[in-house]
Amino acid sequence: MSQLQDSRSQHDGDQGEAIKGEIRKYLGYWYWFALGVVLALVAAFIYLRYTPKVYTTKAKIKILNKTKGLELPSAAFVFNRSNINLENEIEIIKSYRIVEDVVDKLDLTMQFFEEGNVLTTEIGDVPFQLLKTVSNDSIFTSSSYAIEVLPKAFKVTALDSNQVIEFPDFESTNTSHNLPFELSKSQFIDLNKYVGKVYIVQLHPLSSVTRGLKSAVEVSILGQASDLLELNFKSQSKTKNERILNTLIEVFNQDGINDRQDISRRTIDFIDERFGKLAKELDSIESGIKTYKQDNDIITLETDAELGLSQRTLAEQELFDIEQQLMLAGLLKETLSQPNSTSDLLPANIGLSSTSINGLVDNYNALVLQRDNLITSAGENNPNVMVLNAQISDVRANIFASIESYSKQLKASKSQIRRKNQKFASKVYSLPAKEKIITDITRQREIKQSLYLFLLQKREEAAINLAITEPSIKVVEYALSQGAPISPNTKSTYLIAMLGGLVVPFGIIYLLFLLDTKIKGREDIVRLNSKVPIVGELPKVKSEHLVFSDPEDNSNQSEAFRILSSNVNYILPVSNTGKVIYCTSTIKGEGKTYVSLNLSLALSSINKKVLLIGADLRNPQIHTHIDQDKHKPGLSNYLHDINFDWKESLIKGFEKHPNHSILLSGDIPPNPAQLLTNGRFTKLIEEAKEEYDYIIVDTAPTILVTDTMLISQLADATVYLARANYTEKNLLNYSKDLAETGKLKNVAYVINSVGASKSYGYGYNYGYNYGYGIKK
Incomplete structure (x- = not known):
């Protein structure tokens, strides 16, 4: 935890x-x-x-409810909300027709500007009288005029054509010109105060000004459940802003009033026109009722109905009686037609109205009775019986004939009565249709009468509305400009x-x-490789040729190398012989030779015997700091020649450092790697450790050549150089890998040129270019 x-x-x-x-x-x-x-x-x-300063001006209006009359309460009324469509009102306010009327009333096709030394500012008016002599509809193109106030005249320059005209005594009517305006001096303004000033007058077509003003005016709703609208306009002139908004409110209000007055006028005209038509229609309806009654013999519908029903009842009763007689005659005929009916009596007084048939039936029944009595006494073959049978047959035939004749007579009467009944029935049946027609005509008359009265009432209402028309808006707040400009x-x-x-x-x-991918200081190295210690930070100097030549030197450079020498001692192992310190770097130019030389001098300044060896056989640089020949025999000669004594090539490069010796690199060999691994370099180090306290070895950079890694096992400590604003950060990963894999022993970083706050553009390459030919 x-x-x-x-x-x-x-x-x-x-x-x-x-x-x-x-x-x-x-x-x-x-x-x-x-x-x-x-x-x-x-x-x-x-x-x-x-x-230019831009000012904003605002105005507030309330849209009044224009609905009238007795209306059913709506949901908006119940919940006390407005039923006015404010979006529609906004579109009307910003409509081209309304805005064009504002432009025309305020004559906004003409704009005024005051010309300054740097800035030209729009103004509401000029300090003299200017009368436009052209109508807005006759302006088709934009034009500009510069008016300069001279001590005794106006100087007008047409900016489009560079035409210049002067008007003496500040009066343009005395001079012939083709300008679209007249100029004169105002009796209330002293023009001497404005001498030398230039005013710009611009004329623009009505359509373009209207479109511009239409897009510039802003109208918004104040709150969701509000009838208030806020009008906003911005320009360089407060006066112009207020004039435009107030005029816009006035025009919009008058437009609403005119709309309602037009409605009232049109209503009155329409009603007057309808009055004449309604009077003619009512006369036509009355005449139609009269003509219809005459054509259909109608007195009153009630009387005609009563008469028709009584006649129809009588006809139906007669038809019923005839049907009864036909039925009785048919029954009698059926009786006569039955077999053996000659011996039977016929029914008498069955209800037939025919006296002839009733008489024949009575005669028939009498003959049948007489015959039957005679048969009883004399038998059927009696001549008298036979005579009676013949008479009965004759009477029977007469009855048949009478029935047929009577039936035909009844059927004829039936047909006549049926036709008469149908006539009465049709007369009765036609009464509802006639009544319907009369009712329809009467209804039309009543409708026309009620419409006449309704229109008369509406005409009076329209006349009152025309005489007293209420405003369409209420001005809550007239145009008011803010004191400070908004822009x-x-x-x-x-x-x-x-x-x-x-x-x-x-x-x-x-x-x-x-x-910038270069390191800047300690923080970058610690961030990338925190396991390798940093034993020194060397300040940036103007020239790296400056060396620690004076043991008593107290400069920042000297103190930094003293600190470096002390810190290096802490990482060196305890030994009774000399300690070997390698100075190397990743690439060329990071200052390893400079550091090697000054570190050796710092150690020498504390009375230590120090040997500086130039082991960078490919690109030696130590000789440049001590003014020695590059080809002076040195390490390469010793490694190559077994008879060469390295001690004879030592150089005392500094008078004040008697304990300091230098072994230069010598001639540049073609095979430095082979020379360093032939065993003589190891022998050199072993011999030097016996005579010197410190052996500082200036080795080759490590990125592309293996020279340093070939002899790295001989070092007690490896000082690895990184230069601020020069060494790439990604190169530190290479040195980190060398330390972690043990290719370099006891590695410690030294940061060179610390304190530089920006890159000075050092050129470098990742390749380390060494010559392989021996230069003579």
């Missing part, structure tokens, strides 16, 4: 240090931030000084300028840091 807390605290501390490091990195460029802020504030001041905003401009003055340098520096 404690380990976890320790790791967390360590992480927080590292993070805090990283943040502090970033802040310090940017604070090193504080002068750029200060310069950026100063330049931004100056630019903001110039911008505010010469940018440019002074506070916001300065604030943005200060922010920009900080952000722009920060962004540039950030990009430089982002694109």
